[in-house]
Amino acid sequence: MNSETLFSAPPGTLVIASRESRLAMWQAAHVRDALHKLYPFCDLRILGMTTRGDQILDRTLSKVGGKGLFVKELENALAEGRADLAVHSLKDVPMNLPDGFALAAVPEREDPRDAFISNDYAELAALPAGSVVGTASLRRESMLRMRYPHLVVQPLRGNLDTRLAKLDRGDYAAIILAAAGLKRLGLAARIRSLIDIDDSLPLAGQGALAIEIRADRPELAGWLAPLDHRPTALAVQAERAVSRALGGSCDVPLAAHAHWRGDVLHLSGRVSMPDGSRSAAADAASPVGDVAGALALGRTVADLLDAKGARAIVSALATATSGESAV
Numbered sequence: 001m002n003s004e005t006l007f008s009a010p011p012g013t014l015v016i017a018s019r020e021s022r023l024a025m026w027q028a029a030h031v032r033d034a035l036h037k038l039y040p041f042c043d044l045r046i047l048g049m050t051t052r053g054d055q056i057l058d059r060t061l062s063k064v065g066g067k068g069l070f071v072k073e074l075e076n077a078l079a080e081g082r083a084d085l086a087v088h089s090l091k092d093v094p095m096n097l098p099d100g101f102a103l104a105a106v107p108e109r110e111d112p113r114d115a116f117i118s119n120d121y122a123e124l125a126a127l128p129a130g131s132v133v134g135t136a137s138l139r140r141e142s143m144l145r146m147r148y149p150h151l152v153v154q155p156l157r158g159n160l161d162t163r164l165a166k167l168d169r170g171d172y173a174a175i176i177l178a179a180a181g182l183k184r185l186g187l188a189a190r191i192r193s194l195i196d197i198d199d200s201l202p203l204a205g206q207g208a209l210a211i212e213i214r215a216d217r218p219e220l221a222g223w224l225a226p227l228d229h230r231p232t233a234l235a236v237q238a239e240r241a242v243s244r245a246l247g248g249s250c251d252v253p254l255a256a257h258a259h260w261r262g263d264v265l266h267l268s269g270r271v272s273m274p275d276g277s278r279s280a281a282a283d284a285a286s287p288v289g290d291v292a293g294a295l296a297l298g299r300t301v302a303d304l305l306d307a308k309g310a311r312a313i314v315s316a317l318a319t320a321t322s323g324e325s326a327v
Contacts, residue, residue, distance in 0.1 A: 010038075010039045010041065010042060010223070011039055011042045011084075011220075011223055012041075012042060012043065013042065013043040013044075013045070014035065014039075014042055014043070014044050014045070014084045014085065014223075015045050015046075015047050015082065015083045015084050015085075016028050016031060016032055016044065016045065016046045016047065016083065016084070016085055016086070016087055017047045017049060017074040017077040017078065017082070017083035017085070017086040017087070018046055018047065018048055018049065018074070018086070018087050019048070019049060019050070019070060019074070020048040020049060020050055021159040021160070022159065022160065022161060022185060023089075023159065023160050023181045023184065023185055024087070024089075025046065025048060026184055026185060027087050027089070027184070027209055028046045028087045029046065030107075030184075030209075031085075031087050031107070031209070031211060031227065032044045032046060034107070034227055035223075035224075035227070038223075038226055038227075039223070047077060047082060047083050049073050049074060049077065050073075070088070070089075070092040071086070071088055071092060071093055071094070071212070074086035074088070074212070075098065075101060075212070078101065078212065078213065078214050079100070079214065084213065084217070084220060085104065085211050085212065085213050085220065085224065086211070086212045086213075087209060087210070087211055087212075088209065088210045088211075088212060089181075089205075089208075089209065089210075090106065090205030090206075090208040090209060090210040090236060091178075091203045091204065091205040091206045091208075093205070093210050093212070095204075095240055095243050095244040096244065097212070099215075100214060100215050100216070101212055101213070101214060101215055102212070102213055102214070102215040102221070103210050103211065103212055104211050104212065104213045104220065104221045104224040104225070104228075105210075105211040105224045105225065105227040105228040105233075106208055106209065106210055106211070106228055106229060106232050106233040106236055107208070107209050107211075107227050107228070107229055107232070108229035108231075108232050109180075109207045109208040109229070109232040109235070109236070110179075110180035110183055110184060110207045110208075111179040111180050111183060111194070111207055112178075112179075112180065112197070112202045112206045112207035112208075112257060113179045113194045113195060113196075113197055113200070113202065113207075114140060114176050114177070114178060114179065114194075114195040114200045114202065115176065115177050115178065115179040115182055115191040115193075115194055115195070116174060116176060116191070116192050116193045116194070116195055117164070117167060117174060117175050117176070117177060117182075117190050117191060117192060118167070118173060118174035118175075118192050119167065119168065120173065121173065121174060121192065122192050122193060123192065123193040124144075124147075124148060124151075124174070124193075124195070125148075127148070127151055127173060127174060129150040129151070130150070130151075130152060131151050131152065131173035131174065132151075132152045132153075132154050132171070132172050132173050133148075133151050133152065133153055133154070133172060133173065133174050133175065133176065134153075134154050134155070134156030134163070134166065134167070134171070134172040134174070134175040134176070135153065135155075135156055135175065135176045136155060136156050136157050136163075137176075137203070137253075138252070138253040138274045139200075139201075139203055139253040139254065139255050139272075140176050140200065141153050141253070141274050142253040142272035142273065142274050142275070142276050142279070143199065143200045143201075143272075143276075144176075144276075145274070145275050145276030146272065146276035146279065147199065147276075149276070154172065156172065156175055160177065160181050160182070160185065160187075163175055163177060164187075164190065174192075176195070176200075178202075178206055178207065179191060179194055179207070180206070180207040197257060197268075201255035201256070201257050201268055201269075201270045201281075202255060202256075202257045203254075203255055203256075204236065204239035204240050204242065204243045204254075204255070204256040204257075205236045205239060205240060206257075208232055208236050211224055211227065231260055234265065234288055234290075234291065234293075234294040235258040235259065235260065235265060235294070236258070237291055237294035237295060237298070238256075238258045238265060238267050238288070238294040238295070238297045238298040238301075239256040239257060239258050239267070239298065240256075240298070241294070241295045241297070241298020241299055241302065242254070242256040242267070242269045242298045242301050242302045242305070243256055244298075245298065245299055245302035245303075246271060246302050246305060246306070246310055246311065246314055247314050252271065252313075252314050252317050253271065253272045253273070253274055254269070254270070254271050254314075255268075255269065255270045255271075256268070256269045256270075256298075256301070258294075258297075261285075263287050263288075263289070264285050264286065264287050264288075265285065265286065265287075265288040265293075265294065265297060266283070266284075266285040267283065267284055267285065267297050267298065267300075267301050268281070268282070268283045268301070269281070269282050269283075269301040269302065269304075269305050269310075270282075270305075271305055271310040271313050271314065272313070273313055273316070273317070274317075278309070278313055279313075280305050280308035280309050280310040280313065281305075281308070282301050282304035282305045282308060282310075283301070283304075284297060284300045284301050284304060285297075286300075
């Protein structure tokens with residue numbers, strides 16, 4: 001049977017697994033609506049689920065198992081046949097998927113930048129000394145400690161609405177969130193300023209969605225293929241290759257961001273200590289026409305970072321983390 005025959009019959013029913021946060025459900029509905037346009041007679045349903053990452057809010061992700069806590073339950077639903085596909089924020093997807101799973105499509109990316117949100121100040125530079133800034137990201141914490149050492153950085157967990165509520169009740173002078181989520185939920189008005197990418201290099205995959213399926217569902221991969229945005233997919237492949245090569249995780253403030261200038265993909269990477277005391281940065285660019293080219297560019301930037309001491313930073317953080325776990 002050739003691929004045209006295999007993918008010719010449209011799906012009758014598709015179940016989409018999603019976290020139950022408002023943003024995650026918006027993302028799942030966004031994919032559902034796109035699929036409905038392709039397959040108007042398909043019965044499309046969303047299976048909302050609560051993950052361990054949603055339940056554990058009193059500790060940072062790096063201390064409770066990393067961002068994989070946001071996807072495991074959804075993968076279980078795929079493995080058990082309760083769902084056909086899962087929609088994730090790509091930045092929450094581990095760099096190496098478990099055996100038996102695959103990313104079938106990466107839709108076009110939203111704004112990848114970090115957003116500054118405050119009820120009293122217009123930008124980070126306007127915050128007076130001692131102001132408390134909330135973030136759940138070691139990457140953002142590192143940026144803040146390097147560029148604004150006079151500020152106090154405090155952990156901020158919870159879904160987007162919970163984080164905004166903590167700001168509004170005065171727990172923080174400002175918080176930093178991904179711009180993409182705010183824009184997707186119609187909350188762009190809460191953004192006081194967008195932080196320049198050069199000042200706060202985004203996490204690999206930030207602003208992009210990922211559609212995950214079981215690897216043994218080639219017909220499903222074919223149905224989802226029209227949702228894949230090739231420029232975004234190649235850019236995030238390069239970004240994730242940097243993080244994968246250097247062992248990026250929630251324990252490591254590792255950033256990677258790629259953008260296009262014509263047919264040339266420009267990729268930047270940065271690894272830092274959370275306290276901002278050490279940092280390594282590297283950039284490279286090349287014409288990229290396929291996944292192999294994107295992965296090669298990612299490895300090039302990872303090698304440049306390694307030569308500048310990035311792996312020593314990663315090793316130091318791993319040692320510190322293992323020491324904390326042993327206590």
